[in-house]
Structures are given as structure tokens and as C-alpha cells.
Amino acid sequence: MKLKENAELLTRTYLSYLDEDTLQFMNTATTIELFRHSLCLALELKSKEADIFIADKANEVSRILVDKVEEMDGKFTDADKHGVLEACIHILELTMQKAGI
Secondary structure (H helix, E strand, O other): OOHHHHHHHHHHHHHHHOOHHHHHHOOHHHHHHHHHHHHHHHOOOOOOOOOHHHHHHHHHHHHHHHHHHHHOOOOOOHHHHHHHHHHHHHHHHHHHHHHOO
């Protein structure tokens, strides 16, 4: 699977995990930060320290993302991991923009 396909799959997985109530509770910045922190955990990347809500929720979300990462073919290099992270955040931002969130 290519970088864009991996990023799209991980982003769809994250969005399908979040229910409508959760999305309404979180602002755009929190939604993006939760995804970023969760992906860092799932991809075993270093991440800046998160607030308590994001840290707790990210542990839960990352378990779902880890399952998807493990389903993907091959191992990610560090460069691949960073590329997937950046692509995922970009896709999430565009998706939220299109949805008017």
C-alpha cells in the first residue's frame, strides 16, 4: 500500500471511531491533536506531551490505529512514519474543512 492509501485508511479509521457526540464535544484543534498524538503512539513516534484528556483518549484510539498499521504491508521506516503522520493530518484537516467543522 502506498503512503496516500495508508494515510487515507488511517484517517477513515479515526473518523469512524469518533462518534457524532465526541466530534461535537471537541473543537477542531483538539480533534486534530488527538489524531496526531494517537498516530504517534500507533507508529511509535515521539510526541510532545499532551493534556490529560488527549493522553487518555489517545491510548484508546491508538489501539485501533495499531491494528490498522499491523494490517498494512511491510514495516514503516522512520521517514515513512513521518510521511504517513503528515499526510493523515492533512487529510483530516481537508475532510473537516469540507464538512464545515
